[in-house]
Amino acid sequence: MGNKQTIFTQEQLDAYQDCTFFTRKEILRLFYRYRDLAPQLVPLDYTAKPAVTLPYELIGSMPELKDNPFRQRIAEVFSERGDGNMTLDDFLDMFSVLSEMAPRDLKAYYAFKIYDFNNDDYICKSDLEKTVNKLTRNELTPEEVSLVCEKVIYEADADNDGKLSLADFQHMIVRAPDFLRQYLLLI
């Protein structure tokens, strides 16, 4: 490939290509997207692997994310320390999982984490309530919200423990007709 770039070494690029669903070009494009968020912070040379972390405020203001009600959760789930601040690796991870090529199981795994607000590895009723309120911008009455949550638990909770485990969630979500189309971010 003709054009020379000095951001990554060839090995780095190859490794990234093996670890994500992206081509070389897309990785570079993602890098530039990342860099454009904070040009003064991100160096143009990543061969030495600088430990640069962008704060959540910058990540969440990307046009792809800024209207997403779950943007904070997405950033938290994909960030290394769970605080929403992202390194380039996290950034690539996020776009890779939300790319078109990613398989259902991988997407389902991360979707589960996104909806698991309190990080207890179960989607419990409070998580569901938060989800509904985020999705509807608090337009529903509390009774309606709790009805919806009860219905969801009734439908999807296979082992009847009153909350959704990862297995329940995957069982339910991989059957959704639009699942693969919905969890997409395009670059």
Add this chain to the structure above:
Amino acid sequence: EDKEEDESEEEDNGSQQNRASRRKNYQRKNRDGKKAREEGSQKKDRGKTAPTKDQKESENKEKKTTKRGKEGEDKQKKDRKNSTSSASSNSSDEESLSEEELAMLKEQVEQKKKLISTMRNKPWRMVKKLSVLREAQDFVEKFEGALGKGKGKKLYAYKMMMAKKWVKFKRDFENFKTQCIPWEMKIKEVESHFGSSVASYFIFLRWMYGVNLVLFGLIFGLVIIPEILMGMPYGSLPRKTVPRAEQATAMDFSVLWDFEGYIKYSALFYGYYNNQRTIGWLKYRLPMAYFMVGISVFGYSLMVVIRSMARNANESTADGDDDNFIFSWKMFTSWDYLIGNPETADNKFASITTSFKESIVDEQESNKDENIHLRRFLRVLANVLIICCLCGSGYLIYFVVKRSQTFSKMQNVGWYERNEVEIVMSLLGMFCPPLFETIAALENYHPRIGLKWQLGRIFALFLGNLYTFLLALMDDVNEKLAEEDVVKNITHWTLLGHHNSSAGNDSTVTPPPLDPADVPRGPCWETTVGIEFVRLTVSDILVTYITILVGDFIRACFVRFVNYCWCWDLEAGFPSYAEFDISGNVLGLVFNQGMIWMGSFYAPGLVGINVLRLLTSMYFQCWAVMSSNVPHERVFKASKSNNFYMGLLLLILFLSLLPVAYTIMSLPPSFDCGPFSGKKRMYDVIQETIELDFPLFVAKIFSYVANPGLIIPAILLMVLTIYYLNAVSKAYQRANAELKKKMQMQREEEKNKRNNKASTNPMLQDLEDLLTPSAKTESPSKQAEDKKTESPDGTSPVRKPGRGEILHGSPMAGGRGAVLPPPSQVFVTQPRTLGFRAPYPGQPRPWGHPAGPVPGRGRGQPCY
């Protein structure tokens, strides 16, 4: 989460074994020891970096998944270095094992490679992935050379290189393929702003463009271009010449705009083609080609539509299971992550809210239906009103077409009279759908059902219009046919008279031929029909574009800029911005395609016009959507309704096939224009070709095959086959439904059972657990767990009270504790299945070997 549990258990088992059963097996011990070491180091890391749970979890996962590889690696290293620390190792069999070792090594290398290729599917952090990847790559590089040494290292290296190249090539090819899909980025852009529902229209448009491109290639490549290149030139024949009377105005724009004049006498229309059997030095059989292309246009379209329908059906049945997860899917898959602008997001929020409300209402009122009489009355009323509208519009069109026939006989008619039919039809198409929508408000249907009704009604309107138009056209054709008989005689006598007169003057010299422009000619009904279709198509294009310009763009500009100085909020209030009308647009597209199918036999150039239309439509509508529309309020599930559109398309295709087939089979072609002139019926061209160009026996076979005695049984057979296949598919469907019901019942039963279990006395349950034979197995795991809790993990002090509560199956809220699997069954049953004290409960065996004794490894195996 039981994975983590397993992990801890196995770790502790390892240490226990270290203490208690040291001599058991060095392999396993080593592995465990190594594990423990790793665990320890990781723990340190954790301590340093204040770890989050998911990080840990992912690590655990990773360990679980890479265990095979790692174990293999560890073991391999150990075997190689012969550094078995355990006392009970006998290294004498090292050499004898080398063969199996090699095989194992190879397997491991394969596994590593598999790991590398599936690295991107692993839910780990990038750092983890990178390091594991590096490790795996190093391993592969280190050992695959050694492996290859035995049997031609070069070949192996070459193979590897080729594999790498192949992967790279595949990747590049994949990129190339996505780049080759036209308008992918454009549609994605629309999709990212408007969600997938609007994009579905553009995908449909693109699909249509592809189909039309193929049709265009067929018609242009096999009919129009051969005619232009090899056929007789313009002016050589009466049918290829503008008549003397029209020549003065034949180049005027107003005439050309009506597709009269020079355009009428061009290769774009049926009448231009000559009935000469072969043309040019290629001896190209143009009439035959014309006929076959006309047939194959329909054949290809049918095939494509049905194939894509079948594919859609396959996809949609693949994700059956519809009504089980209504709320769950709404909750977790309703947000389209592609939405990237605030307006779309607002709309999406609104639509999600309404859809939730709808479902809640459905849920609450699924049983009761109050005042059913009023609703029924309203629905009947609405249907009556709409049928009245449909009949009225049908009659209006019929009336207008009749009138236009009388107008066409008069001389001085204005622009309006000439274009009355098109104007009326376009106006109907513009105003009836909103009217229907208003009336449909009476019915108070569920919006989804209401939308289907609406689609059906608009479709009926279009269809009714189309068919009234066709009937009127048929009248026209019949009139023309009657007229033709008269003209035929006149032409005959004119030609004869001319011949005689010139023959009388000078019998030796051939008479100077009559100028083709002067020959009196018939009305050529085929070209008339073709012109009618082309005009309708063009006016449809214009109306569509003008509607978009005025209704969307100008409105958007008005709302946007006049809003600064207006009494009320224009953007939120009355005019607001236009929505993208998906259903209307799709139906317009389908309807237009029907016109193309019908008209293309009489006007081969029509497909070219349509290709241009679809092309411009793509850009124009993309621009209009992006610049001046807001998304549809009623979200349209693209995946579900696509087949509905295809069904409409199929219906239109079938309906447009009928009139064409009728004209081909039962109307006589014009005597002086078109490729079939002089024949009794158009299909005679096939018989002619068979008789003249094929050997005799083919003609014989053909005549046998065409015998009604053979055709009727064949049709019968096909009908019976359809009946049989239909019955079979119904049976499958029933079986499917039955199975689904069974599954549902089982699920319910399971739920109930668990419910009961959970609600029974916890004491009883404890007792039950104690009484089971596996009670013994529980104690080590319990111990293990306790140990784990005490272990210097630093993260899980919450787990202390764990055991008792876990047994009761009560969920532990918050913190680390909830990571535990709440139902006790997991603990009890897992060791039970594997036997007493299996160190790796629920783990796949290393390398996925069968459980039997494996040579070379069996020595150190624990006795199960």
